[in-house]
Amino acid sequence: xxxxxxxxxxxxxxxxxxxxxxxxxxxxxxxxxxxxxxxxxxxxxxxxxxxxxxxxxxxxxxxxxxxxxxxxxxxxxxxxxxxxxxxxxxxxxxxxxxxxxxxxxxxxxxxxxxxxxxxxxxxxxxxxxxxxxxx
Amino acid sequence: xxxxxxxxxxxxxxxxxxxxxxxxxxxxxxxxxxxxxxxxxxxxxxxxxxxxxxxxxxxxxxxxxxxxxxxxxxxxxxxxxxxxxxxxxxxxxxxxxxxxxxxxxxxxxxxxxxxxxxxxxxxxxxxxxxxxxxx
DNA sequence: TCTAAATATAATAATGATTACTATTATTAT
DNA sequence: ATAATAATAGTAATCATTATTATATTTAGA
Numbered sequence: 001x002x003x004x005x006x007x008x009x010x011x012x013x014x015x016x017x018x019x020x021x022x023x024x025x026x027x028x029x030x031x032x033x034x035x036x037x038x039x040x041x042x043x044x045x046x047x048x049x050x051x052x053x054x055x056x057x058x059x060x061x062x063x064x065x066x067x068x069x070x071x072x073x074x075x076x077x078x079x080x081x082x083x084x085x086x087x088x089x090x091x092x093x094x095x096x097x098x099x100x101x102x103x104x105x106x107x108x109x110x111x112x113x114x115x116x117x118x119x120x121x122x123x124x125x126x127x128x129x130x131x132x133x134x135x
Numbered sequence: 136x137x138x139x140x141x142x143x144x145x146x147x148x149x150x151x152x153x154x155x156x157x158x159x160x161x162x163x164x165x166x167x168x169x170x171x172x173x174x175x176x177x178x179x180x181x182x183x184x185x186x187x188x189x190x191x192x193x194x195x196x197x198x199x200x201x202x203x204x205x206x207x208x209x210x211x212x213x214x215x216x217x218x219x220x221x222x223x224x225x226x227x228x229x230x231x232x233x234x235x236x237x238x239x240x241x242x243x244x245x246x247x248x249x250x251x252x253x254x255x256x257x258x259x260x261x262x263x264x265x266x267x268x269x270x
Numbered sequence: 271t272c273t274a275a276a277t278a279t280a281a282t283a284a285t286g287a288t289t290a291c292t293a294t295t296a297t298t299a300t
Numbered sequence: 301a302t303a304a305t306a307a308t309a310g311t312a313a314t315c316a317t318t319a320t321t322a323t324a325t326t327t328a329g330a
Contacts, residue, residue, distance in 0.1 A: 043310080
């Protein structure tokens with residue numbers, strides 16, 4: 001199978017992913033990496049993001065949004081999506097692996113895992129809303 | 136605002152959705168409804184599916200698949216996706232609403248809810264795999 | 271029942287995210 | 301250095317979904 005060759009573009013994409021907690025879309029990565037490689041192609045961004053995911057150095061997160069998002073954090077954790085600003089943020093939550101067992105109850109197959117995201121209003125949008133109400 | 140007018144197409148789409156537990160994509164609905172309305176347009180299927188969702192008579196489910204899926208069951212329940220056959224099935228699981236509280240721990244905003252789907256190997260693919268191993 | 275206003279349809283075009291293709295360039299092992 | 305291989309930029313293609321539009325249906329009211 002083809003082994004990876006070094007590329008500065010991939011390195012910069014990876015550094016950007018690791019430097020942010022924004023869970024950017026490919027387009028957002030493209031916009032940022034273009035500040036270093038003005039001629040980088042969107043296709044290159046997609047290809048490298050997918051390569052990083054395949055290598056286990058990044059994670060693809062699907063929040064029901066129109067675009068995929070990418071995360072440099074690869075340890076198991078959960079995400080929150082704000083219904084107002086649509087931002088995706090990390091949650092610090094204790095294990096909820098037990099829901100796999102609950103789901104397996106009366107189910108004939110094997111449950112390997114689950115994907116969960118939480119939604120609601122983030123701290124910032126919550127306080128913005130409170131201010132608006134008081135005006 | 137515009138009020139809905141009756142249409143046989145919408146009725147048939149709804150009947151089909153209610154008759155199946157397959158969680159079909161728009162394309163699958165299209166293929167099935169075409170047996171009754173051979174000239175129905177895919178756009179009509181999409182528009183009516185989205186209307187039904189807006190009316191609360193159907194639910195859109197996003198399982199990280201390339202296509203949206205639709206469900207005639209509108210009560211709160213959970214879904215399972217088989218990693219082998221990709222089929223989506225319903226799970227009978229007791230409430231796991233408490234995970235919202237767990238997620239809210241140390242989080243500044245408000246958590247309204249969560250979306251979860253489980254994945255693994257369905258009963259059928261599991262037994263198929265066992266048979267193959269014994270050959 | 272007839273009519274007029276409003277919505278729905280079929281057919282088709284447009285959109286937007288993602289992937290595929292290709293000639294050229296960069297990396298790497300020898 | 302060289303040859304083999306993978307990566308890139310630029311562009312075209314794909315595919316799910318939505319928008320457009322001329323015509324057909326539905327529906328409320330005379």
